[in-house]
Amino acid sequence: MRFQLALACCCLPFAAWSQEGQVVVPDNQCIVRLPVPLMVDPNAPMEEDASREPVTVRADRSEAIAGETARFRGDVKLTQGNRAITADSAEVRQQEQKVQANGNxxxxxxxxxITAEDLNADLTRYNATLNQAQYWLHGQQVHGDAGQLQITGDNDLVLLGSSFTTCPSEVPDWELKAEKIVIDSSEEWGRIYNAQVRLFDTPVFYVPYMTVPVSDKRKTGFLFPSISTSTKNGVDITAPFYWNIAPNYDLTLSPQVMSSRGVWLGAEGRYLQRDSAGLINLEYIGNDRLDSLNGRPDRWAYSWEHSARLDNGWRLHADIADISDDNYFNDFDSAISTSTDNQLSRVGEAAYFQKEWNFAARVQDIKVLGEAESPFQVLPQLSFQYHRPDVSRGLDFAFGTELTRFASQGNNQLEAIRWHMEPTLSLPFQTPAASLLGEVKLMQTFYQQDVPDNTTNPLEQNLDDFVSRTLPQLRLHGQINLERRLSFRGQPLRQTLEPQAQYLYIPHEDQSDIGVYDTALLQDDYSGLFRDRRFSGLDRIADANQLTLGVATRIFDDGNDERLRFALGQIFYLSDSEVSLPDQSNQIQQSSSALAMELDMQAARNWFLAGSLQLDTNSGITNKSELTLDYRPGRDKLVQLSHRYVPELAIDADTGESVDINQFGLRTTWPLTDNTYLVGNYYYDANLNRSVETFAGIQWESCCWAIRLSYDRHLNTNYSDSGFTNISQRNDFDTSWSLTFELKGLGSSGPLGVSDMLDAGLFNYRRPYYLRN
Known part of the structure; x- marks a missing residue:
């Protein structure tokens, strides 16, 4: 069990000014009201040399000595450029270029x-001193008061005996009471000296020095620490440090002291150039005391993501990550990945694009957590794609080829080189009412396979050193788009009917002498029925003599918003498909595929239904199903019921029996009052008769601050079990309590909100299945 208390802080976004002199924050409609209407344009830039602008004065009464002094009384208004002063009385000393103003x-x-009792200003140096002042920063939520407020020549603010808050109310829930506050106008940060943080006018802690943002600009400094306790890690103390290296470089260091494990250090660096961007994460803990018995006291993780777009047509991409052990993401809150991810992909690619062709060189390595054997490495893959539309009489020509080397990470293991070429001729016909595509391609593949002489794997003993495979393909695909007008309960609607059909022919060729390097069986959802491949990759190209029929219908309202979509389709096999993967009995010896159905609809004003089903019509067995029902009557109001069923998703390592997924879910968020929200979710496994995850959170939020209490209990992934797929015996649950408190505007770590609570836990909102393509 873990209990965490964290002080989070955030900076509110820039807000929009209204004509009435008030600022509205769109997220929560909090309003800061100015005491007077705006006399200047808040969007106008500050003038670099305002002293050269003339001073204009308007008043009810005035008296002046030419070239020396002018005194004004009654509704006085002084303007100089985009600056304005109103007062009951004012005196302008022209020779000294100084102004004194008093009263309102x-x-x-x-x-x-700024409102104040009086003002003394130097118009040549452009500085001013105001006593007993109150201030409001335009475009921000920042305001407060000061015994004395000074405006410097650089337009900075120096406040003595002052307060600082982002609360919009006249009596703020929280504020900083400081001996001195300096607000830098260029850096848009405030430096605060000898400050008290007060909640409801009660001091809660003292800070000798701190900096706070007055905009969304970044600044070097410590972020608020977090403290937590858990039976797993002991007492955790994290004190992040943010380093704003340059406008396009920054680094966040996050040292964490865990009394049960040791010192964990995380570093995240970001960079942004004109033509490239990247993210680097480094994490390390030396001598992990809890894991030292497993022989891995030093644990680490790293990742690097980089993308570049060069002017001469080149594109570069790299995504590299690695960890010290398979359980790293289960034990630490990593910025690299989460405990729900079971693999790491390492990819490097350089591609060159032209109008009709492109070339790419790619290397790839995948690390599957919990698996003893690793997938093949791609070292490298060279690919070339050419497309020439309308080469003759409406014919399109395309040519694709790739040369791939598959390498194993161990010695004396299977390796291969694959060269594939695929010229294609297609004749497309397209109108708004219908489309027809005729396509012919030739698939030529060469393999050079390095099979170990002493292999004991029966799947490798039948492989040939050299294999040549030639397969033609014929594909015809047509679709008709029909529509009609109708009405339902007096509401005008438009319904479409979209039948489509595809014929696919690929002759049979025995491919058992080819290894499986990057190939897997694809899902048979509605869209997948109209693919021309049954397997991903190229190591298996299934023979086909089949007809696919499908139909979809949509209903649109008079605003052209889609209210319903229903699709239904099935493949009819005119002959058996004999090609299969070596470790699966996936030969097709039946008359038809599973019937695939998909539904998305707005059942009523606030009710939404979505689901999919793959039904084996020959046996009546459901291959896969998922269903969600949402009730969304308003903003931050949601009740979602869900169910998912997937048979034979995994194999129990001890019994060898298949494991089905049959889970029910409930997810909700609901406002209990105007400022209080409840978020919760519960997932239950009907096969194992136990919960998979329970999460509940309650949050109270105002314009000034927010507090959240949450509870989470979920099934842990542990790759130290007797086989990762041994699901039935994994009973390691992680239970935690978390309490988070936020003063809005005091820092920059991001605001609390209902949306991030919806995404908390193992299953994110509206993505609970992780099964859709």
Whole structure:
């Protein structure tokens, strides 16, 4: 069990000013009201040399000595460029270029509004001192008061005996009371000296020095620490440090002290160039005391993501990651991956694009967690694609080829080189009402396989050193788009009917002498019925003599919004398909495929239904099904019921029996009051008669602060079990309590919200299955 107390902080986004002199924050409709209407344009830039602008004065009464002093009384308004001062009285000393103003004083420029008792300003140096002032920063939620407020020549603010808050209310729930606050206008950060953080006018802690943002600009400094306790890690203390190296470089260091494990250090670096961007993560813990008995006291993880787009047509991409052991993501909250991911993909690619052709060189290595054997490495893959539309009489020509070397990570293991070529001629016909495609291609593949002489694997003993495979393919695909007008309960609607048919022919060729390097069986959902391949990759090209029939219908309202979509399709085999993977009995010796159905509809005003089904019509067995029912009557109001069923998803390592997934889910978020929200989800496995995950959170939120209490209990993934697929005996649950408190505007780690609670836990909202293609 883990209990965590964290102080989070955030910076509110820039807000939009209304004509009435108030700022509205779209997320929660919090409003900061100014004491007077805006006299200047808050979007206007600050003038670099305002002293050159003339001073204009309007007042009810005035008296002046030419070239020396001018005094004004009654509704005085002084303007200089985009700055304005209103007061009951004012005196302008022209030779000294100084201004004094008193009584109901208001100062405004594009950055700030200030009310004060009096003002003394130097117009040549452009600085001013105001006493007993209140201030509001334009475009921000920042406001407060000061015994004395100074505006420097650089347009910075120096506040003495002051307060700082982002609460919009006149009596703020929280504020900083400081001896001195300096707000830097260029860096858009505030430096605070000798401050008290006060909640409901009660001091809660003292800070000798700190910096806070007054915009979304980044700044180097410590972020708020977090403290947690757990039976697994002991006492955890994390103190992140953010380093704003440059406008396009930054680094976040996150040292974490765990009393049961040791010191864990995470580092995340980001960079952004004109033509490239990247992210680097490094994580390390030395001498992990809890895991030292497993022989891996030093544990680590790293990742690097990089993408570049060069002007001469080149594209570069790299995604590299590795970990010290398979259980790393289960034991640590990593920025690289989560405990629900069971593999790491390492990819490097360089591609060159032109109008009609492109070339790519790619290397890939996949690390599957919990598996003793690793997939083949791609070292490298060279591919070339050419497409020339309308080469003759409406014919399109395409040519694709790839040369791939598959390498094993151990010695004396199976390796291969594959060269594939695929010229294609197609004749497309397209109108708004119908489409027809005729396609002919020739698939030529050569294999050079390095089979170990002393292999004991029966699947490798039948492989040939050299294999040549030539397969033609014929594909005809047509679709008709029909529509009609109708009405339902007086509402005008438009319904479409979209039947389609495809004939596919590929002759049979025995491919048992070819190894399986990057090939797997594809899902037979509705879209998959109209593929021209039954397997991914090229190591198996299934023979086909089949007809696919499908129909979809949609209903649109008068605003052209889709209210319903239903699709139904099936493959009819005119002859058996004999090609299969060596470790699966997936030869097709039946008259038809599974019947695939998909449904998305708005059943009523606030009710939404989505589901899919793959039904074996020969045996009446369901191959896969998923269903969700949503009730969404308003913003942050949701009740979702879901069910998923997948037979034979895994094999129990001890019994050798197949394991089915038959799970029910409930997810909800609901406002209990205007400021209080409840979020929860519960998933139950009907086969194993136990819960998979339970999560509940309650959050109270105002314009000033938020507090959240959450409970989470979920089934842990543990690759140290007797086989990862031994699902029935994995009873390691992780239970945690978390309490998070946030003062809005005091920091930059991001606001609490209902949306991030919906994504908390193993199953994210509207993505609970992880099965869709």
């Amino acid at each position: 004083l208001v100062y405004q420029d594009p950055a700030i509004t």
